[in-house]
Amino acid sequence: MDKSSPTQLSRRAFLQVTASAAGGFVLATSYTGSGSAAVAGAFVPNAFIRIEPSGQVVLVMMKAEMGQGISTALAQLIAEELEVDASSVRLEEAPADDSRYGEPLFGGLQMTGGSTSIRGAWRPMREAGACARMMLKEAAARRWNVSADQLTARNGAVTHLASGRKASYGELATEAAQLPVPKVITLKDPKDFRQVGKGLKRLDSRIKVDGSAVFGMDVKRPGMLYASVQASPVLGGKLSKVDEQAALNTPGVVQVVQLTAAVAVVARNTWAARQGLAAAAPSWSDGPNAAVGTADMIAALDAAVQAPGAVAAKVGDVSAPKSAGGKSHDARYHAPFLAHATMEPMNCTVDVGPGVAQVWVGTQVPTRARAVVAAALGLRPEAVTINNQLLGGGFGRRLEVDFIAQAAEIAKHVRAPVKVVWSREEDMQQDMYRPYYVDQLNAVTDSKGAVQAWKHRVAASSIIARFLPPAFKDGVDRDAVEGAVETPYAFPSQLVEYTRVEPAALRTAFWRGVGPTHNGFVVEGFVDELAAAAGVDPVEYRLGMTKDPRARNVLELAAKQSAWGSPLPTGQGRGVALMHGFGTYVAQVSLVEVDKEGELKVLKVDCVVDCGFAINPSTVAAQMEGGIVFGLGAVLWQDITVAAGRVEQSNFHDYRVVRMNEAPAIHVHIVPSAEAPGGVGEPGTSAAIPSVVNAAFAATGKRIRTLPIGSQLKAS
Numbered sequence: 001m002d003k004s005s006p007t008q009l010s011r012r013a014f015l016q017v018t019a020s021a022a023g024g025f026v027l028a029t030s031y032t033g034s035g036s037a038a039v040a041g042a043f044v045p046n047a048f049i050r051i052e053p054s055g056q057v058v059l060v061m062m063k064a065e066m067g068q069g070i071s072t073a074l075a076q077l078i079a080e081e082l083e084v085d086a087s088s089v090r091l092e093e094a095p096a097d098d099s100r101y102g103e104p105l106f107g108g109l110q111m112t113g114g115s116t117s118i119r120g121a122w123r124p125m126r127e128a129g130a131c132a133r134m135m136l137k138e139a140a141a142r143r144w145n146v147s148a149d150q151l152t153a154r155n156g157a158v159t160h161l162a163s164g165r166k167a168s169y170g171e172l173a174t175e176a177a178q179l180p181v182p183k184v185i186t187l188k189d190p191k192d193f194r195q196v197g198k199g200l201k202r203l204d205s206r207i208k209v210d211g212s213a214v215f216g217m218d219v220k221r222p223g224m225l226y227a228s229v230q231a232s233p234v235l236g237g238k239l240s241k242v243d244e245q246a247a248l249n250t251p252g253v254v255q256v257v258q259l260t261a262a263v264a265v266v267a268r269n270t271w272a273a274r275q276g277l278a279a280a281a282p283s284w285s286d287g288p289n290a291a292v293g294t295a296d297m298i299a300a301l302d303a304a305v306q307a308p309g310a311v312a313a314k315v316g317d318v319s320a321p322k323s324a325g326g327k328s329h330d331a332r333y334h335a336p337f338l339a340h341a342t343m344e345p346m347n348c349t350v351d352v353g354p355g356v357a358q359v360w361v362g363t364q365v366p367t368r369a370r371a372v373v374a375a376a377l378g379l380r381p382e383a384v385t386i387n388n389q390l391l392g393g394g395f396g397r398r399l400e401v402d403f404i405a406q407a408a409e410i411a412k413h414v415r416a417p418v419k420v421v422w423s424r425e426e427d428m429q430q431d432m433y434r435p436y437y438v439d440q441l442n443a444v445t446d447s448k449g450a451v452q453a454w455k456h457r458v459a460a461s462s463i464i465a466r467f468l469p470p471a472f473k474d475g476v477d478r479d480a481v482e483g484a485v486e487t488p489y490a491f492p493s494q495l496v497e498y499t500r501v502e503p504a505a506l507r508t509a510f511w512r513g514v515g516p517t518h519n520g521f522v523v524e525g526f527v528d529e530l531a532a533a534a535g536v537d538p539v540e541y542r543l544g545m546t547k548d549p550r551a552r553n554v555l556e557l558a559a560k561q562s563a564w565g566s567p568l569p570t571g572q573g574r575g576v577a578l579m580h581g582f583g584t585y586v587a588q589v590s591l592v593e594v595d596k597e598g599e600l601k602v603l604k605v606d607c608v609v610d611c612g613f614a615i616n617p618s619t620v621a622a623q624m625e626g627g628i629v630f631g632l633g634a635v636l637w638q639d640i641t642v643a644a645g646r647v648e649q650s651n652f653h654d655y656r657v658v659r660m661n662e663a664p665a666i667h668v669h670i671v672p673s674a675e676a677p678g679g680v681g682e683p684g685t686s687a688a689i690p691s692v693v694n695a696a697f698a699a700t701g702k703r704i705r706t707l708p709i710g711s712q713l714k715a716s
Contacts, residue, residue: 341652512685574589584612610678
């Protein structure tokens, strides 16, 4: 962890920081002090902080709040160095602006995702707060004609103890705004932290409880109309016929908008729009994907994984002769297409005016949202204002802008603000899905069962090639192989290959940690197979393959907390999984029970997480719990399938999520650490899936290599 030390800063580039974190994340952004002073006399030292004459501290949020608690954690970082109470900080969404809020990891794109927010903000946010504090102290020093070293900043005020003089930040705001940005910023020593590292209650809890929180679905504008939309059920299809008059005859309907591959019915309320859409009874020309089914897409992946792919990692020679008495082990794993199924379906409100447009939407990529709206309306990006709202779940879905572009296309035909809302069925069947993965693994072990050679081939679509083309290099999608290239284990020889295979009838996208969620299942499942083949306890087998002290620590703690190895009733089993990703180490032990009919229930999950320094331990625990529950749905039931080019699942009755009565007891232990913070949004999900699969084997002796578990444990 960094100590209290000066940081050299130029005046014009207040924060030209490179914040390196575990996992390779780097944030290097120039904050020039050009933030907008929304209140006369406000002090705006940088792009993140505004202090109003009233003393109100405003945090301009460059990250989207989608339930992960990032707004609270960032407020803690700012408030710690600024010496104000984090709970008093007011939150405000940042405008769409790559120049001030872009992240180099994502090509300079303003974006929330990849469990990167805290990893990147850990130092810059502290420096933003420290810079403001220093400028306020300097303003007081000049007012009282004393040295700033004689002053103390605490609880939103500067005090000169010798004379008893005191001035609030609000009183000093105008004077501080006239000062130059200091060239050297000194951070607090972490041992002096009073707020960072503490379990502060979520700052957005009250507004969500009392109903005043505004999500995209809650937006209301004067004269606003509502649109219900249906797109071609087959990717590549086109609108063929629509009964426009029947829709217009529906009370409340005012307009029908026909697009090439979709139709929208615009009405004075959502119910009328939905009724009008049903009356319109659109029909479709299905196009080239009309005959595509899931089996076709799986067959293409199965064929591709049999041939060598682009090399993602190579250590030693996996084909070299091994020790006498060794064995070869082979396995093929399948992980299905998955939907995001956010609680808040896709929605977007657009108001088109003369040469300008306003957009209200919950998005993880504000500047991309602005760009697609501008393109749809023929405007300059600067003429489009994105008003980012709270997100009712993201999981990667709101990294995409397809629904925003569609809303803009509809809005340009409507002479009023229009809110476009997808039904749950439209949201499920027009999603951009987690890719289907087929993995071929081979390991050669010595006479004692220790791995001598490890070979892993991955076949799947490439999200990176579409989403961030410059990052797709040498035929390898680094996201698809994350968790396969860098495992917690040290293999004497290792080869990881990747083959890109795009599905014919579906679009694919990020899904709460794409690579690690599938590679955790594959790697940890195969490691468990090797342990069983060697007759070695799964925890001991893993400990024998890793020398990483943080990995060993979380694994040993998880085994201890779960009473690993203690006797269990017939039909119960424990499964373990170890992962390192997003700068975080996680070990989980799941306890499951399988009844005589083959129904599996997860009874308990013990989760040990080492995420480096935990900014807000309460949020870390909540993220682990939520991630685990999210992963349980995927491992037990979830599967997107296609027939005749159409997604078959349509709602939660056939795309099942974990219900409250099905949630296990979850115990989260956070390892105290002075390491740089890691990410916590996705590791819980990544470890949950393999721990349950391995527990199912322990309970039944049946090895699961294809998800979801579903009926695979049913008695034959």
